[in-house]
Amino acid sequence: EETSAAQVSLPEQLVNAFNAVFGAHPGLRANHPKGVVLEGSFTPSDKAASVSKAAHFAKQAKPIPVTVRFSAGSGLPTVPDTNEMPRGMAIKFSLPDGSQTDMVVLSYNGFPVSTGEDFRDFLLAIAASGPDAPKPNALENFLNGHPAAKTFVQTPKPPPVSYGTLPYFGINAFKFTNAKGKTALVRYQLQPITGVQYLTKEQVSAKGPDYLSDEIRDRVRRAPVKFHLLAQVAEPGDKTDDPTVVWPETRRTIDLGTLTIVKAVEDSQAAEKKLLFVPGALTPGIEAADPMIAVRSAAYIVSLSRRAQPQ
Numbered sequence: 221e222e223t224s225a226a227q228v229s230l231p232e233q234l235v236n237a238f239n240a241v242f243g244a245h246p247g248l249r250a251n252h253p254k255g256v257v258l259e260g261s262f263t264p265s266d267k268a269a270s271v272s273k274a275a276h277f278a279k280q281a282k283p284i285p286v287t288v289r290f291s292a293g294s295g296l297p298t299v300p301d302t303n304e305m306p307r308g309m310a311i312k313f314s315l316p317d318g319s320q321t322d323m324v325v326l327s328y329n330g331f332p333v334s335t336g337e338d339f340r341d342f343l344l345a346i347a348a349s350g351p352d353a354p355k356p357n358a359l360e361n362f363l364n365g366h367p368a369a370k371t372f373v374q375t376p377k378p379p380p381v382s383y384g385t386l387p388y389f390g391i392n393a394f395k396f397t398n399a400k401g402k403t404a405l406v407r408y409q410l411q412p413i414t415g416v417q418y419l420t421k422e423q424v425s426a427k428g429p430d431y432l433s434d435e436i437r438d439r440v441r442r443a444p445v446k447f448h449l450l451a452q453v454a455e456p457g458d459k460t461d462d463p464t465v466v467w468p469e470t471r472r473t474i475d476l477g478t479l480t481i482v483k484a485v486e487d488s489q490a491a492e493k494k495l496l497f498v499p500g501a502l503t504p505g506i507e508a509a510d511p512m513i514a515v516r517s518a519a520y521i522v523s524l525s526r527r528a529q530p531q
């Protein structure tokens with residue numbers, strides 16, 4: 221019996237499209253399967269509560285516990301860390317009332333496409349453009365029609381010194397509401413306190429395929445790894461429904477607090493299997509402003525439901 225494409229939801233089509241590019245890897249994430257899990261805490265700044273009433277931005281008796289997963293931005297479980305690609309960071313905040321909220325960010329500012337449908341088509345174009353495909357291939361055609369995707373493909377994404385020396389970007393916009401009901405449209409940024417540090421080509425050639433996971437485990441043993449969490453605030457006219465459009469660097473940023481990572485978990489692979497980070501797992505004071513957040517969330521849950529199947 222045939223199942224027509226129309227019966228398959230967009231989130232399922234997206235997970236199928238990742239599988240078409242990278243293969244299906246039972247038990248692993250459809251995208252970003254290679255990662256490392258760590259623990260730490262978040263301490264809000266004095267200003268954070270003035271922009272959002274979210275529990276982790278309120279003045280705390282003690283820091284908010286966080287679980288952090290750094291990942292390689294590829295669907296290949298054994299992709300070498302020395303590849304040029306974005307890196308991911310996922311943060312789970314454990315709030316004082318026992319609930320949790322997530323933040324899922326990338327080291328590339330701006331997304332290659334505007335919508336879930338375009339992301340599916342981008343992935344399918346990659347899958348159809350192997351070395352034997354006649355030219356112009358599907359990917360070349362797609363890139364010609366999608367300038368942000370072309371820029372994304374052409375922009376260097378050099379391997380960093382460490383997962384702890386990269387900036388990360390929320391890319392999708394959220395709406396903050398403070399205790400007085402005042403709202404602001406924002407995008408997250410995480411800035412490493414060490415400053416941003418990449419490897420030179422020569423340094424990259426001396427590194428092994430898993431150098432980033434090894435490096436971050438080592439680094440947190442020596443000292444905490446810290447990031448400033450910032451909210452970049454939109455001005456009237458800034459797009460909140462198109463993640464390809466990066467807001468100007470001149471936009472005001474508000475310091476929301478400091479993320480401090482103190483240790484790697486003992487069994488990262490066991491931990492990451494049980495973890496699900498969902499960009500739409502929010503808490504009062506934060507809402508999705510970009511429609512891509514809902515599509516992403518549904519796709520992450522499809523990926524989880526597949527990777528949780530007994531093998």
Ligand code: HEM
Binds near residue numbers: 309
């Ligand atoms: C329509 C757009 C997108 C789709 C369909 C998509 C899909 C996915 C899927 C299926 C996973 C695996 C989830 C799991 O099994 O737990 C994933 C992971 C991830 N994605 Fe996306 N994604 C999208 C956009 C983005 C954007 C805009 C960002 C960053 C701002 C991002 C960052 C990440 C990161 C960091 C992970 C790894 C999460 C973890 O460590 O568990 N993705 N994505």
